[in-house]
Amino acid sequence: xxxxxxxxxxxxxxxxxxxxxxxxxxxxxxxxxxxxxxxxxxxxxxxxxxxxxxxxxxxxxxxxxxxxxxxxxxxxxxxxxxxxxxxxxxxxxxxxxxxxxxxxxxxxxxxxxxxxxxxxxxxxxxxxxxxxxxxxxxxxxxxxxxxxxxxxxxxxxxxxxxxxxxxxxxxxxxxxxxxxxxxxxxxxxxxxxxxxxxxxxxxxxxxxxxxxxxxxxxxxxxxxxxxxxxxxxxxxxxxxxxxxxxxxxxxxxxxxxxxxxxxxxxxxxxxxxxxxxxxxxxxxxxxxxxxxxxxxxxxxxxxxxxxxxxxxxxxxxxxxxxxxxxxxxxxxxxxxxxxxxxxxxxxxxxxxxxxxxxxxxxxxxxxxxxxxxxxxxxxxxxxxxxxxxxxxxxxxxxxxxxxxxxxxxxxxxxxxxxxxxxxxxxxxxxxxxxxxxxxxxxxxxxxxxxxxxxxxxxxxxxx
Amino acid sequence: xxxxxxxxxxxxxxxxxxxxxxxxxxxxxxxxxxxxxxxxxxxxxxxxxxxxxxxxxxxxxxxxxxxxxxxxxxxxxxxxxxxxxxxxxxxxxxxxxxxxxxxxxxxxxxxxxxxxxxxxxxxxxxxxxxxxxxxxxxxxxxxxxxxxxxxxxxxxxxxxxxxxxxxxxxxxxxxxxxxxxxxxxxxxxxxxxxxxxxxxxxxxxxxxxxxxxxxxxxxxxxxxxxxxxxxxxxxxxxxxxxxxxxxxxxxxxxxxxxxxxxxxxxxxxxxxxxxxxxxxxxxxxxxxxxxxxxxxxxxxxxxxxxxxxxxxxxxxxxxxxxxxxxxxxxxxxxxxxxxxxxxxxxxxxxxxxxxxxxxxxxxxxxxxxxxxxxxxxxxxxxxxxxxxxxxxxxxxxxxxxxxxxxxxxxxxxxxxxxxxxxxxxxxxxxxxxxxxxxxxxxxxxxxxxxxxxxxxxxxxxxx
Numbered sequence: 001x002x003x004x005x006x007x008x009x010x011x012x013x014x015x016x017x018x019x020x021x022x023x024x025x026x027x028x029x030x031x032x033x034x035x036x037x038x039x040x041x042x043x044x045x046x047x048x049x050x051x052x053x054x055x056x057x058x059x060x061x062x063x064x065x066x067x068x069x070x071x072x073x074x075x076x077x078x079x080x081x082x083x084x085x086x087x088x089x090x091x092x093x094x095x096x097x098x099x100x101x102x103x104x105x106x107x108x109x110x111x112x113x114x115x116x117x118x119x120x121x122x123x124x125x126x127x128x129x130x131x132x133x134x135x136x137x138x139x140x141x142x143x144x145x146x147x148x149x150x151x152x153x154x155x156x157x158x159x160x161x162x163x164x165x166x167x168x169x170x171x172x173x174x175x176x177x178x179x180x181x182x183x184x185x186x187x188x189x190x191x192x193x194x195x196x197x198x199x200x201x202x203x204x205x206x207x208x209x210x211x212x213x214x215x216x217x218x219x220x221x222x223x224x225x226x227x228x229x230x231x232x233x234x235x236x237x238x239x240x241x242x243x244x245x246x247x248x249x250x251x252x253x254x255x256x257x258x259x260x261x262x263x264x265x266x267x268x269x270x271x272x273x274x275x276x277x278x279x280x281x282x283x284x285x286x287x288x289x290x291x292x293x294x295x296x297x298x299x300x301x302x303x304x305x306x307x308x309x310x311x312x313x314x315x316x317x318x319x320x321x322x323x324x325x326x327x328x329x330x331x332x333x334x335x336x337x338x339x340x341x342x343x344x345x346x347x348x349x350x351x352x353x354x355x356x357x358x359x360x361x362x363x364x365x366x367x368x369x370x371x372x373x374x375x376x377x378x379x380x381x382x383x384x385x386x387x388x389x390x391x392x393x394x395x396x397x398x399x400x401x402x403x404x405x406x407x408x409x410x411x412x413x414x415x416x417x418x419x420x421x422x423x424x425x426x427x428x429x430x431x432x433x434x435x436x437x438x439x440x441x442x443x444x445x446x447x448x449x450x451x452x453x454x455x456x457x458x459x460x461x462x463x
Numbered sequence: 464x465x466x467x468x469x470x471x472x473x474x475x476x477x478x479x480x481x482x483x484x485x486x487x488x489x490x491x492x493x494x495x496x497x498x499x500x501x502x503x504x505x506x507x508x509x510x511x512x513x514x515x516x517x518x519x520x521x522x523x524x525x526x527x528x529x530x531x532x533x534x535x536x537x538x539x540x541x542x543x544x545x546x547x548x549x550x551x552x553x554x555x556x557x558x559x560x561x562x563x564x565x566x567x568x569x570x571x572x573x574x575x576x577x578x579x580x581x582x583x584x585x586x587x588x589x590x591x592x593x594x595x596x597x598x599x600x601x602x603x604x605x606x607x608x609x610x611x612x613x614x615x616x617x618x619x620x621x622x623x624x625x626x627x628x629x630x631x632x633x634x635x636x637x638x639x640x641x642x643x644x645x646x647x648x649x650x651x652x653x654x655x656x657x658x659x660x661x662x663x664x665x666x667x668x669x670x671x672x673x674x675x676x677x678x679x680x681x682x683x684x685x686x687x688x689x690x691x692x693x694x695x696x697x698x699x700x701x702x703x704x705x706x707x708x709x710x711x712x713x714x715x716x717x718x719x720x721x722x723x724x725x726x727x728x729x730x731x732x733x734x735x736x737x738x739x740x741x742x743x744x745x746x747x748x749x750x751x752x753x754x755x756x757x758x759x760x761x762x763x764x765x766x767x768x769x770x771x772x773x774x775x776x777x778x779x780x781x782x783x784x785x786x787x788x789x790x791x792x793x794x795x796x797x798x799x800x801x802x803x804x805x806x807x808x809x810x811x812x813x814x815x816x817x818x819x820x821x822x823x824x825x826x827x828x829x830x831x832x833x834x835x836x837x838x839x840x841x842x843x844x845x846x847x848x849x850x851x852x853x854x855x856x857x858x859x860x861x862x863x864x865x866x867x868x869x870x871x872x873x874x875x876x877x878x879x880x881x882x883x884x885x886x887x888x889x890x891x892x893x894x895x896x897x898x899x900x901x902x903x904x905x906x907x908x909x910x911x912x913x914x915x916x917x918x919x920x921x922x923x924x925x926x
Contacts, residue, residue, distance in 0.1 A: 031494050033506045034808075035815040036592045038680050040503045043496045080834075082862050083799045086690035129499045131594035135608060145598060202669035209665040212697070217501050227549035234675070336546045345497075352498040371543075399545050 001053050001253065002168055007098040010051050010161065015065050017157035021122030022066070022113070024140075025051060026133040027059035027074075041214065046345035046352075047126060047158055049254050053098040056091065060109055060136075061100070066121060071102040073109040113140045124151035126158065129352045152357075159350055159358045163342065164385035170435060170444070172255040173344065173387055177433050177445025179211050179249035180257035184448055187221065187245050188455070189462045191237055193265055197221050198233040200245070208249045216256035216347040219247035225262055225427030226395040228337055241265045242273055242426055248347060256347040258389050259448060260431035261455070267463040268456050272425065276394050277452055279311030280428045283392035284450075287339060291382065291390070291434055291441035296364070298379035301339035304392045305331040309413075312394070316418045329372050330413035333404060334396070338376030340389040343433060348377060349387070384438045391431030398423045464516050464560065464716065465631055471562040473514050473624065478528050480620035484585030485529070485576070487603075488514060489596040490522035490537075504677065509808035509815075510589060510621055512717050516561040519554065523572055523599075524563070529584060534565040536572040576603045587614035589621065592815045615820075622813055622821045626805065627848035633898060633907070635718040636807065636850055640896050640908025642674050642712035643720035647911055650684065650708050651918070652925045654700055656728055660684050661696040663708070671712045679719035679810040682710035688725055688890030689858040691800055704728045705736055705889055711810060719810040721852050722911060723894035724918070730926040731919050735888065739857050740915055742774030743891045746855035747913075750802060754845065754853070754897055754904035759827070761842035764802035767855045768794040772876075775857070779881045792835050793876035796867060797859070801839030803852040806896060811840060812850070847901045854894030861886045 014023065027048045030039040044055040052061045052072065059074040074091045082088075092103045116123055123141065127150040128134045138145035165173070183204045190203055200221045208215055222230040223237060225244030237243060242264055248257040262277065264270075269277060287304040305326045312318040312334060318325060325331060342349035342358065350358040359378040360366045367373040378388060401423065405416055433444040449458055477486065490511045493502040507518040515524045515535065522537040537554045545551075555566045579586055586604060590613040591597045601608035628636070646667045653666055663684045671678055685693040686700060688707030700706060705727055711720040725740065727733075732740060750767040768789045775781040775797060781788060788794060805812035805821065813821045822841040823829040830836040841851060864886065868879055896907040912921055 028497075031503065032592045033503075033680075034491075034509050034592075035811060035813075037814065038810065040494065040496075041681070046497050079862070079866050083858075083860060084690070084692045086687060086693060086695070087862055129495045129497075131598050134598060135594050139609075146602075196673070198675070199673055202672040206665035206669045209668075210659070210662050212661070217496075218504070224549065227547070229547045230549060232549070347501065348498060350498075351500065395546075397546060399542070399550055403542050 001097065004097060004099045006166075006168070007051060007053050011063055011070065013161060014051065014157055015063060017160070018065065018124060018153050020065055021124050022116050023063040023154060024113075024123055024125040025061040026125065026128060026136065027054075027061070028057065028130055029132045030057045031130070031132070043214075044254065046254060046350070047162070049345055050158075050162055052100065054091075054094050055254070056094065058106070059091070060106070062112070069102060070100050071104055071112075072100050073104050073106045075106050110140055117141065122151070124154035126150050126155060127352055127354060155353050155357045159353050162344060162350055163358070164383065165344060165387050165435070169255065169344065170387070172251050172253055173257065173433070174445050176213070176216065176249050176251045176255045176257035177259065178257075179208060179213050179251075180247065180259045181446045181448045183207055183247055183249060184245060184259055184261050185458075187243070187247075188261070188263055188458055191243050191263070191265060192463065193237055193239050195237050196233070197223065197235050197237065200243070201233050204245075204247055211249065212252050213249035216248040216250040216258060219245070221245045221247065223265075223426065225429060226397050226425070227427070228395065237265045239266045240270065242269070242428065244427060244429055246429065246431065254345045256343055256345070257445065258343055258347050258431065258433060260391055260429045261448065261450070262428040262430065263455050263459055267460045269452060272422070273428075274452060275315050276425070277428055279308060279315070280392055280394055280430050281450065281452075282311055283307040284390060284430050284432065287390045287392060288432070288434065288441065291436060293384050293436060293438065294381055296379060296381045297340070297359075297388070298364075298376065300390075301376055301379075302326055304339050304390075305335060308335055308392060308394065316415055317422065318413055319415055320413045325413040328410065328413060329370060330410040332372035333400065333410060333414055333419075334394045335392065336372060336375065336395060336397070336400070337393070338373075338378070340391050340431075341377040343387050343389055351377065382436045384436050386436040387433065387444065388436070389431055389433055391429055393427060393429030395427035395429075396422050396425040467560060467562045469629075469631070470514060470516050474526055474533065476624060477514065477620055478526060480623070481528065481587060481616050483528055484587050485579050486526040486617060487576075487586055487588040488524040489588065489591060489599065490517075490524070491520065491593055492595045493520045494593070494595070506677075507717065509717060509813070510625070512808055513621075513625055515563065517554075517557050518717070519557065521569070522554070523569070525575070532565060533563050534567055534575075535563050536567050536569045538569050573603055580604065585614070587617035589613050589618060590815055590817060618816050618820045622816050625807060625813055626821070627846065628807060628850050628898070632718065632807065633850070635714050635716055636720065636896070637908050639676070639679065639712050639714045639718045639720035640722065641720075642671060642676050642714075643710065643722045644909045644911045646670055646710055646712060647708060647722055647724050648921075650706070650710075651724070651726055651921055654706050654726070654728065655926065656700055656702050658700050659696070660686065660698050660700065663706070664696050667708075667710055674712065675715050676712035679711040679713040679721060682708070684708045684710065686728075686889065688892060689860050689888070690890070691858065700728045702729045703733065705732070705891065707890060707892055709892065709894065717808045719806055719808070720908065721806055721810050721894065721896060723854055723892045724911065724913070725891040725893065726918050726922055730923045732915060735885070736891075737915060738778050739888070740891055742771060742778070743855050743857055743893050744913065744915075745774060746770040747853060747893050747895065750853045750855060751895070751897065751904065754899060756847050756899060756901065757844055759842060759844045760803070760822075760851070761827075761839065763853075764839055764842075765789055767802050767853075768798060771798055771855060771857065779878055780885065781876055782878055783876045788876040791873065791876060792833060793873040795835035796863065796873060796877055796882075797857045798855065799835060799838065799858060799860070799863070800856070801836075801841070803854050803894075804840040806850050806852055814840065845899045847899050849899040850896065850907065851899070852894055852896055854892055856890060856892030858890035858892075859885050859888040
């Protein structure tokens with residue numbers, strides 16, 4: 001947990017940016033798996049963590065801007081609870097540490113909100129992503145949950161504040177990236193022909209857990225790297241395959257790391273793998289060089305796309321004019337997603353607040369229709385203090401080839417005959433994490449090996 | 464997955480028991496962690512699994528008893544989904560394997576239900592434990608979610624059917640218990656002075672994952688066994704401590720195992736630990752001997768309580784008449800919970816349906832007020848085909864001692880002076896899984912070591 005003044009200062013800044021009404025912060029609950037009391041590991045809501053720091057289930061906090069009050073609502077443990085969970089520090093005691101002196105039973109929240117609503121005061125709340133919070137908000141505000149309307153001023157204020165990372169947050173993120181780096185090295189040492197993907201997942205997860213880090217997201221560890229969010233883990237690794245690992249740790253405070261590497265199951269890449277790997281690496285290097293305040297991330301994305309197209313032309317998979325190909329979105333045959341996203345207390349930072357608010361501006365809104373761009377979570381101009389991922393990739397998706405071919409798409413830019421020879425290629429992604437600095441950018445965490453030589457030399461020791 | 468006819472037969476039986484209306488089965492969704500698309504591992508609802516077998520998120524199934532139709536509602540993957548998740552077998556294809564020929568887009572469900580409601584037909588549904596399903600039911604039925612009323616006939620029919628395990632289910636449960644047994648042996652080999660509890664958790668979890676088994680519930684691996692559902696895992700094991708491990712695997716089909724052992728960090732128990740361990744083991748042995756059709760589990764629970772009291776009298780912690788002590792609930796100073804619960808597709812089988820329906824009868828309803836009995840999930844007479852846990856324990860909870868002492872409770876039965884000397888003792892629980900057979904009972908899974916000698920001899924090889 002950060003210092004008491006950290007949380008106080010954050011809340012004070014927020015109040016200045018939303019100068020009237022009540023700001024409501026819905027904490028998360030312990031979510032049931034298959035019955036109420038069998039629950040998933042608890043994860044507090046990130047905005048709640050940012051302003052109130054307490055990783056305790058079933059809390060709601062509010063800042064009453066009009067009346068200058070800060071209250072945390074929650075129920076203290078009873079003697080019965082104690083039998084099941086052991087003695088717990090009281091919520092009041094915990095609240096003190098984040099500078100909140102008023103703690104009240106949850107039962108009093110409804111009345112507080114009701115009085116505010118009857119006095120025509122505005123109750124600001126953020127978009128609810130957990131159904132339990134949709135239910136609770138709907139009940140508190142006496143509004144059908146379909147009619148819940150999050151507060152744009154509140155969202156904008158939170159997004160603006162959380163987007164610019166404090167130095168102490170950077171330290172936490174670097175810690176997350178450092179553990180993530182070790183997870184990747186472990187996987188590179190461990191992965192062997194015949195081993196199952198799930199075994200690598202287990203080892204990586206155990207490693208992080210022993211560093212007191214949960215995983216920031218379900219890890220992707222797969223020989224089918226072309227499936228972007230592959231959660232199948234039942235394949236055995238075999239010689240000739242590549243392993244794509246997209247995995248990151250989360251610190252105890254909730255900050256994420258998010259790294260991807262792709263390496264051969266054999267000691268070395270084959271010639272096709274080597275060629276495509278270098279193209280992806282070139283795109284990452286080129287994109288990284290563009291990272292500086294004022295540059296829009298959409299332009300970095302498109303720049304990376306052009307580098308990919310150039311490379312793919314070089315190995316005969318694409319053809320035609322590079323600029324035109326990217327304008328026609330032909331690169332999305334290979335690179336179907338966005339180049340990266342903000343990262344912080346969420347691996348996709350503040351995705352719950354809405355990508356339009358977090359990653360775009362009113363002047364340049366998100367393209368929600370175009371294949372490829374609609375998956376770009378960040379488009380706007382970069383600012384010092386932004387933390388983000390850069391993660392270009394080349395993914396050969398047989399079903400997408402068939403689909404585009406059947407629809408006669410990109411005929412001027414794709415060499416379908418050559419591409420057919422790559423049907424079984426799989427996918428390669430490389431991903432690093434960066435901080436935008438006043439003059440450019442800074443790689444976060446240790447420099448995890450990435451060049452073909454470094455990866456092959458490392459693997460050669462363990463294969 | 465079981466055979467097609469298994470699922471057809473189960474549904475046919477159900478229809479006979481709820482002879483009119485529509486039976487609605489709400490599948491589970493992928494639940495968000497900290498934003499919509501960062502999700503916990505998916506776990507299908509157990510009743511959905513029992514009747515429809517498909518472990519696929521965001522499905523709803525129904526049996527229209529009046530019109531003799533069975534439909535699964537769900538949306539097939541699009542080309543866009545395919546990029547992220549890879550090619551998936553269609554829902555229709557999967558539905559065929561469980562004997563359902565009608566699959567419709569989710570969008571058609573609302574209209575189906577609306578028409579049924581307008582025709583005054585009954586729509587039966589089960590209690591929703593996931594908030595997402597409360598929302599969806601509320602929307603489908605146009606009823607405030609607070610006013611949702613699950614169907615008692617539907618609950619009773621499901622509970623009756625799922626309570627009596629089929630032979631093929633027993634095979635699955637034995638598989639879960641077998642993996643659970645190996646998890647416990649691994650922990651007993653691995654646990655060493657200086658190691659953190661979380662390291663043992665990680666190792667056990669990785670072991671199960673490599674057998675393609677998730678854990679059936681968050682494991683308890685703790686040196687503070689007196690905290691019944693302890694989820695703190697940050698302590699280092701030290702010589703003189705006992706480790707309590709309550710952990711079970713779940714098979715790919717969803718069946719659970721649930722075992723508990725307690726063993727010394729050193730090679731041997733100390734004399735106090737040995738004495739209390741033997742008392743708990745005696746209670747387990749005595750309780751087990753009572754397991755047979757017709758015996759109420761509440762009587763087995765009280766029988767175990769008496770054995771505990773006898774033992775605790777033997778070491779000077781309790782006094783007075785054993786029968787009277789149990790009638791006065793004085794044993795709940797040491798044994799605050801229930802002796803066991805049904806087990807199957809849920810580790811607490813069908814807890815979502817309500818304990819009154821699943822574990823009790825109208826004639827002998829659940830005692831929801833008395834400390835101890837209110838945590839007994841199963842009270843009614845046992846029947847052949849029931850699968851259950853037996854898990855007596857002795858837990859020394861300092862805060863409970865102080866609370867009862869201050870309230871002058873159990874003065875005739877507790878030797879508080881002696882008990883004070885045990886304040887720091889911790890807790891011991893032993894738990895096995897049983898099937899009720901026509902003539903008695905059968906231990907499920909391999910016979911995991913349990914006697915003091917066996918545990919000490921096993922530990923001695925690894926300490």
